[in-house]
Amino acid sequence: MSTDLEKNIKDIKKLLNSYENEALPHYINGSKLLSKSNEFFENFSPIDNEIIGSVASGGSEDINDACNAASGAFDEWKSISGKERKKLLHKIADGIEDRAREIALVESYDSGQAIRFMSKAAIRSATNFRFFADMAPNARDGKSLPADEHLNYSIRQPIGPVGVITPWNTPFMLTTWKIAPALASGCTVVHKPAEWSPLSSMILADITKEAGLPDGVLNVVHGFGETAGKSLTENEKIKAIAFVGESSTGSKIMKQGADSLKRVHFELGGKNPVIVFDDADLDKALDATVFMIFSLNGERCTSSSRLLVQESIKDEFINKLCDRIAKLKVGHPLDPDTEIGPLIHEKHKQKVLNYFALAQKEGATIKAGGKEMTLNSNGNYVEPTLFTDVSNDMRVAQEEIFGPVLSAITFKNEAEALEIANDTDFGLAAYVWTNDAGRSLRLSHQLDAGMIWINSENNRHLPSPFGGMKASGIGRDGGDYSFDFYMETKNICSAFGSHKVPRLGK
Numbered sequence: 001m002s003t004d005l006e007k008n009i010k011d012i013k014k015l016l017n018s019y020e021n022e023a024l025p026h027y028i029n030g031s032k033l034l035s036k037s038n039e040f041f042e043n044f045s046p047i048d049n050e051i052i053g054s055v056a057s058g059g060s061e062d063i064n065d066a067c068n069a070a071s072g073a074f075d076e077w078k079s080i081s082g083k084e085r086k087k088l089l090h091k092i093a094d095g096i097e098d099r100a101r102e103i104a105l106v107e108s109y110d111s112g113q114a115i116r117f118m119s120k121a122a123i124r125s126a127t128n129f130r131f132f133a134d135m136a137p138n139a140r141d142g143k144s145l146p147a148d149e150h151l152n153y154s155i156r157q158p159i160g161p162v163g164v165i166t167p168w169n170t171p172f173m174l175t176t177w178k179i180a181p182a183l184a185s186g187c188t189v190v191h192k193p194a195e196w197s198p199l200s201s202m203i204l205a206d207i208t209k210e211a212g213l214p215d216g217v218l219n220v221v222h223g224f225g226e227t228a229g230k231s232l233t234e235n236e237k238i239k240a241i242a243f244v245g246e247s248s249t250g251s252k253i254m255k256q257g258a259d260s261l262k263r264v265h266f267e268l269g270g271k272n273p274v275i276v277f278d279d280a281d282l283d284k285a286l287d288a289t290v291f292m293i294f295s296l297n298g299e300r301c302t303s304s305s306r307l308l309v310q311e312s313i314k315d316e317f318i319n320k321l322c323d324r325i326a327k328l329k330v331g332h333p334l335d336p337d338t339e340i341g342p343l344i345h346e347k348h349k350q351k352v353l354n355y356f357a358l359a360q361k362e363g364a365t366i367k368a369g370g371k372e373m374t375l376n377s378n379g380n381y382v383e384p385t386l387f388t389d390v391s392n393d394m395r396v397a398q399e400e401i402f403g404p405v406l407s408a409i410t411f412k413n414e415a416e417a418l419e420i421a422n423d424t425d426f427g428l429a430a431y432v433w434t435n436d437a438g439r440s441l442r443l444s445h446q447l448d449a450g451m452i453w454i455n456s457e458n459n460r461h462l463p464s465p466f467g468g469m470k471a472s473g474i475g476r477d478g479g480d481y482s483f484d485f486y487m488e489t490k491n492i493c494s495a496f497g498s499h500k501v502p503r504l505g506k
């Protein structure tokens with residue numbers, strides 16, 4: 001065991017012992033509380049499936065309390081000036097930076113994501129807060145739309161208390177990506193974290209409290225999707241739901257929120273193609289392909305899980321890919337050398353293993369990996385895996401596996417690449433590798449995906465729109481797009497005094 005890993009393990013144990021509560025509590029109206037029902041669930045570590053601790057399991061009563069708190073705090077919070085909100089959100093960002101190592105260790109231990117990525121994700125979370133903090137003073141700005149005899153101008157105002165429901169992959173980063181713009185807009189929040197990775201949400205609650213965020217502005221209720229999550233989506237006080245998770249859950253949430261006419265924003269699943277043409281910079285394309293499917297354990301919505309490789313370079317590219325896969329470092333997530341950690345949960349590992357069996361049944365070849373790994377522990381490790389001889393109609397090419405598993409499909413020319421790429425229910429991201437500029441632009445316009453990266457891996461620019469088409473989502477995040485979701489646009493029309501008002505009943 002390396003000394004760095006030893007130190008990280010020692011530090012995480014110390015941290016967990018320092019969290020004094022008998023169970024991970026909710027955070028409602030500024031107080032840490034257990035569930036009214038006194039129910040709990042157990043949180044397991046992906047590293048060895050040992051219990052990390054108990055978590056308060058929220059039900060509709062706890063959700064009601066949290067929604068009432070968010071509703072009660074809304075008037076005051078929305079009335080605070082944008083400048084004040086900016087200051088407070090920067091203080092929260094300071095708090096995140098101060099505790100970045102703690103956040104990275106906890107996140108890595110709780111979710112199985114490698115510490116090398118979680119350290120960066122913690123810092124990115126502070127950046128999320130700073131970015132939206134700086135936008136807060138102008139969030140309400142609208143447009144000036146003069147007509148002949150009237151001045152129309154629009155302003156935006158916060159929609160009200162909102163629900164934020166997050167998944168278990170990079171939970172802290174995703175949570176801040178949602179909560180920072182909500183708070184910057186002037187909304188209050190009830191957050192329901194994923195039940196498989198609940199720990200880091202409490203660190204954020206602590207940081208906001210220390211930064212001076214008024215009680216009730218951010219509330220956190222733990223629990224299962226079918227109970228706590230469902231209650232949140234049905235609560236009348238909640239005006240909008242920002243949800244990140246599976247497409248099928250998005251569909252349920254839409255139904256659950258229908259009676260109260262909830263506005264929804266969905267960031268859902270993907271089966272994103274990386275299209276590699278024979279004229280591309282193949283070394284870079286290889287780096288990007290490996291990075292985009294094997295980083296974050298492949299538990300990443302924008303992972304390039306379908307490799308579309310041109311027939312003329314197939315053998316060369318696949319051979320190089322196999323060499324790289326063989327060298328990937330699978331290991332303890334707290335080891336700084338680790339590139340792939342254990343999958344989040346035993347059930348998820350089983351789901352991924354089932355796809356290994358299915359690939360063979362469907363006639364694909366397991367060219368690399370394809371087995372579970374023990375690594376001297378009872379953790380949820382699987383081998384980084386490559387399927388070849390895949391056709392796009394196979395389930396391994398159509399369904400989101402959400403693990404370190406790449407399905408390779410060949411194509412002959414641009415037209416066929418486009419057809420295969422678009423032949424999916426999903427439409428989140430697509431990656432195009434070619435040195436033909438015209439082709440890259442033609443494809444970018446024709447690909448049915450919300451985000452296209454040309455000759456690049458997923459590089460995020462926070463003002464740019466993030467989100468998917470088709471079953472991959474509804475709405476966009478990022479910059480001003482986030483404010484469009486968390487705010488109502490109001491038009492104000494004022495007459496110059498020169499027009500005639502129609503006169504009835506003369």
Ligand code: NAD
Nearest residue numbers: 166167168193194224225229230245246249267268269301
């Ligand atoms: P999930 O849909 O199972 O759960 C997500 C959250 O929804 C959890 O907090 C869960 O408790 C809650 N939930 C479940 N059922 C609910 C219900 N009926 N009502 C209200 N809430 C409910 O997803 P997951 O397995 O945690 O996460 C993985 C999925 O997230 C993948 O499909 C991945 O692609 C997607 N994801 C998408 C993006 C994106 O930006 N598009 C980013 C990250 C993850």
